[in-house]
Amino acid sequence: MRALVVTAVTAEADSVVAGLTPHPDTPAPEPRTLTGRYAAVRCDLPGLAVDVLVGGVGPAAAAAGAATALALADYTLVVSAGIGGGFQPAAPVGSLVVADAIVAADLGARTDEGFVGVHALGFGTDVHLPPAGLAARAAEATGALLAPVLTVSTVTGTAARAAELAALHPLAGAEAMEGFGVAEAAAAHGLPVLEIRAVSNPVGPRDRDAWRIGDALAALTAGFRALGPVLANWGERHGERHGERHGERHADR
Numbered sequence: 539m540r541a542l543v544v545t546a547v548t549a550e551a552d553s554v555v556a557g558l559t560p561h562p563d564t565p566a567p568e569p570r571t572l573t574g575r576y577a578a579v580r581c582d583l584p585g586l587a588v589d590v591l592v593g594g595v596g597p598a599a600a601a602a603g604a605a606t607a608l609a610l611a612d613y614t615l616v617v618s619a620g621i622g623g624g625f626q627p628a629a630p631v632g633s634l635v636v637a638d639a640i641v642a643a644d645l646g647a648r649t650d651e652g653f654v655g656v657h658a659l660g661f662g663t664d665v666h667l668p669p670a671g672l673a674a675r676a677a678e679a680t681g682a683l684l685a686p687v688l689t690v691s692t693v694t695g696t697a698a699r700a701a702e703l704a705a706l707h708p709l710a711g712a713e714a715m716e717g718f719g720v721a722e723a724a725a726a727h728g729l730p731v732l733e734i735r736a737v738s739n740p741v742g743p744r745d746r747d748a749w750r751i752g753d754a755l756a757a758l759t760a761g762f763r764a765l766g767p768v769l770a771n772w773g774e775r776h777g778e779r780h781g782e783r784h785g786e787r788h789a790d791r
Contacts, residue, residue: 539773557762597719622714624737685711689718695744
């Protein structure tokens with residue numbers, strides 16, 4: 539089982555790596571350059587190899603970073619991970635959210651009748667669905683809320699925008715800026731995707747003094763400590779089938 543985990547910034551990547559490092563006293567692995575500005579850290583666990591990539595902020599940067607890594611190596615699964623805003627009261631600060639749907643919440647058009655998503659416009663998809671069983675097991679193992687995670691290019695900073703998103707996506711648990719971009723790259727390579735977010739702030743009025751980034755990063759570390767065995771077990775069941783598909787793709791080239 540080999541997974542690619544894509545974060546936006548180094549602090550998130552460090553938290554993921556800390557969760558995947560078997561012993562706290564083990565020195566963190568050194569980043570290795572993939573190509574250009576992209577570098578990844580390799581973490582090896584029993585039955586599981588994980589490359590943790592800092593892809594950049596926003597869906598475009600995340601898609602570019604993930605697609606670059608996926609073009610250079612074979613993976614079984616792609617994971618978007620990091621911190622984000624939580625919809626209250628379902629996802630309080632310091633909690634985790636695992637996506638059962640990865641939604642491009644602001645990709646579309648604004649009309650007199652309201653927002654129309656890109657799928658309704660006939661220009662593609664605006665939702666990617668992680669494997670249901672894997673998402674459910676990941677949420678159970680990490681104590682996370684299982685709910686849609688919204689991808690936005692502009693972070694919500696007002697009560698009005700929070701209310702608008704909540705009305706359009708009443709089941710949403712969190713918002714972040716990279717998940718849909720990572721999911722698009724995974725889909726282009728025929729790979730399943732998962733998203734996990736640690737909540738650093740409520741979705742709503744922008745109040746940096748109320749953010750708890752340290753608590754969210756600690757939750758992300760704890761989440762990946764619990765998530766590692768889930769990914770390894772899932773990979774055991776799905777890796778052989780992926781290998782067969784990979785061989786078929788290479789035979790076609």
